[in-house]
Amino acid sequence: MEKCQFCGKPATVHMTQVINNKTTVIRMCNECASKHGLFDKEGLPFAMLSGLGEALFSGMKQNLSANGLICSKCGCTPMSFKETGRLGCPHCYKDLKLLIDGIIESSQKGTIHKGKYSREGAMAATMNATGSFTDTSAKKSPRRLSTKERLNELQEMLDAAVKAEQYEEAARLRDEIKNLKGSEGVS
Amino acid sequence: MNDFAKKLFQDSKLAKETTPVVVSSRIRLARNLADFKFVKYACKGDLHAVAERCEKILSSCSIFTNNTILNMGDLLDYEKLALVERHLCSQEFIMENNESKLFFTDDHLTSIMINEEDHLRMQVFRPDLNFKTMFDKINAIDDHVSENLNLAFDNRYGFLTACPTNVGTGMRASVMLHLPALVITKQIGNLILAVQKLGFVVRGLFGEGSEAQGNFFQISNQQTLGFAEVDILSRLTQIIRSIIEYELNAREIVKKERIIWLYDNIGRALGILRGCYCLTSIDAINCISLMMLAVDLGYLPNTLRGDLHQMMMKIQNSHMQVLENRVLNGGERDIKRAELLREFFATVPNLKFD
Numbered sequence: 001m002e003k004c005q006f007c008g009k010p011a012t013v014h015m016t017q018v019i020n021n022k023t024t025v026i027r028m029c030n031e032c033a034s035k036h037g038l039f040d041k042e043g044l045p046f047a048m049l050s051g052l053g054e055a056l057f058s059g060m061k062q063n064l065s066a067n068g069l070i071c072s073k074c075g076c077t078p079m080s081f082k083e084t085g086r087l088g089c090p091h092c093y094k095d096l097k098l099l100i101d102g103i104i105e106s107s108q109k110g111t112i113h114k115g116k117y118s119r120e121g122a123m124a125a126t127m128n129a130t131g132s133f134t135d136t137s138a139k140k141s142p143r144r145l146s147t148k149e150r151l152n153e154l155q156e157m158l159d160a161a162v163k164a165e166q167y168e169e170a171a172r173l174r175d176e177i178k179n180l181k182g183s184e185g186v187s
Numbered sequence: 188m189n190d191f192a193k194k195l196f197q198d199s200k201l202a203k204e205t206t207p208v209v210v211s212s213r214i215r216l217a218r219n220l221a222d223f224k225f226v227k228y229a230c231k232g233d234l235h236a237v238a239e240r241c242e243k244i245l246s247s248c249s250i251f252t253n254n255t256i257l258n259m260g261d262l263l264d265y266e267k268l269a270l271v272e273r274h275l276c277s278q279e280f281i282m283e284n285n286e287s288k289l290f291f292t293d294d295h296l297t298s299i300m301i302n303e304e305d306h307l308r309m310q311v312f313r314p315d316l317n318f319k320t321m322f323d324k325i326n327a328i329d330d331h332v333s334e335n336l337n338l339a340f341d342n343r344y345g346f347l348t349a350c351p352t353n354v355g356t357g358m359r360a361s362v363m364l365h366l367p368a369l370v371i372t373k374q375i376g377n378l379i380l381a382v383q384k385l386g387f388v389v390r391g392l393f394g395e396g397s398e399a400q401g402n403f404f405q406i407s408n409q410q411t412l413g414f415a416e417v418d419i420l421s422r423l424t425q426i427i428r429s430i431i432e433y434e435l436n437a438r439e440i441v442k443k444e445r446i447i448w449l450y451d452n453i454g455r456a457l458g459i460l461r462g463c464y465c466l467t468s469i470d471a472i473n474c475i476s477l478m479m480l481a482v483d484l485g486y487l488p489n490t491l492r493g494d495l496h497q498m499m500m501k502i503q504n505s506h507m508q509v510l511e512n513r514v515l516n517g518g519e520r521d522i523k524r525a526e527l528l529r530e531f532f533a534t535v536p537n538l539k540f541d
Contacts, residue, residue, distance in 0.1 A: 084227055087225060087349055089223070089228065093341060103351045104351055104412060107351070108355070108413050111343075112412075113412060114355075114413060114414050115345055115355060115416045116416060117333075157236060169230070169232060
């Protein structure tokens with residue numbers, strides 16, 4: 001009988017993952033499988049990146065050697081990503097780019113967004129009655145807040161942070177407001 | 188029935204209007220606010236602020252006026268699990284934290300999780316394969332959200348998500364299929380492999396990929412970056428259409444070659460449902476699956492289709508506990524389940540075989 005790749009008990013769950021024609025088989029016992037979220041109805045097998053990362057993304061290892069990476073906003077590192085399977089904040093996509101590009105290349109169809117609000121504007125699509133889509137290519141981009149709106153938003157966040165006694169966050173927000181006011185010359 | 192039970196058991200359009208083979212379809216979008224850490228790394232104060240902001244914006248969205256908002260922290264464990272059984276929220280969502288909120292409409296066709304793995308997980312459902320209607324609906328909600336909140340978006344990567352496997356469109360589309368004949372004719376294994384090779388994921392309804400559990404399979408896109416929403420949806424639609432055709436062909440083959448076996452299995456299943464006093468969830472779902480097949484093949488009246496789906500919900504572990512308003516242990520659940528099924532199937536007419 002095959003053994004669980006994680007704990008060595010007899011494996012009862014066999015997962016075959018095919019990404020870009022590359023097949024990976026992972027064998028697990030029931031316990032490890034549920035620990036990695038394999039039975040989560042909503043998630044997909046991928047949600048269990050946690051710990052399975054290595055098995056799934058063996059092709060990604062070279063990039064992982066870039067272990068010195070750290071997100072300047074939230075402190076997330078390739079190590080913490082490997083543990084939790086989640087990134088820390090939107091800024092991670094900049095600071096951990098090396099790690100993320102590796103994952104994206106081995107798991108996604110392409111490396112550039114082509115959906116809603118993308119430059120190619122393949123949006124506002126409509127589907128005809130037979131179910132095939134036609135593309136009306138409306139060009140849009142997500143709304144960028146004006147400085148004034150952004151300031152209001154930050155002020156609201158600051159108030160919330162103070163109320164919740166999140167003083168570190170409050171200090172960060174205070175600095176951000178100060179910077180923004182400075183750069184835009186708003187008094 | 189308490190208020191929660193009423194919300195849960197109100198007539199679900201999804202169950203009432205379900206079709207043969209396609210049980211239900213879903214589109215889900217993942218979105219995050221640009222100025223906060225992702226949920227797993229955020230502190231309680233941040234999560235609270237995210238929840239407040241999202242709630243404010245969603246409440247002003249016309250689709251959610253007069254509908255339900257639940258603070259997940261206020262619910263009992265089996266109440267949360269019942270929402271998962273209804274597919275209104277995910278397993279991960281109910282385990283995470285107490286700052287999460289759930290919006291859903293009375294018809295159970297739209298739901299939004301705040302502070303799941305991503306700040307916002309918005310989903311729409313339908314009882315058929317009409318992705319156009321679903322996409323228009325979710326897109327309108329998303330427009331409202333992106334006009335009013337500063338979302339994490341990057342020109343190259345698209346919508347930024349806590350897991351890079353959702354980045355880009357942040358969209359996951361899935362279809363729940365009932366494929367008894369492909370299981371009976373043992374074609375399901377090859378089909379699953381073929382679908383996986385096309386970049387789609389196959390899972391079972393109740394647990395992973397098990398053929399034994401009611402012949403229900405969920406198919407969804409695996410990749411979210413590198414193509415437009417419409418491309419993902421039309422590819423999925425195409426794949427599902429072919430699978431429906433395979434399933435219908437397989438049903439013809441079973442009718443032609445194994446008719447006595449088919450009558451026997453359907454007949455016995457109805458016997459179990461009418462006479463059981465203690466029935467596990469897996470046995471019950473397998474029997475109900477055969478009753479659904481019987482409706483599709485004309486052996487039972489068409490009007491039963493919706494009722495069977497309602498029953499399948501009702502006999503799930505947490506649904507029964509909500510109904511009884513207390514915790515039931517495993518043995519008690521099997522007895523209660525049998526009671527509900529016996530009562531219902533006593534009213535079902537006898538099978539009319541060709």
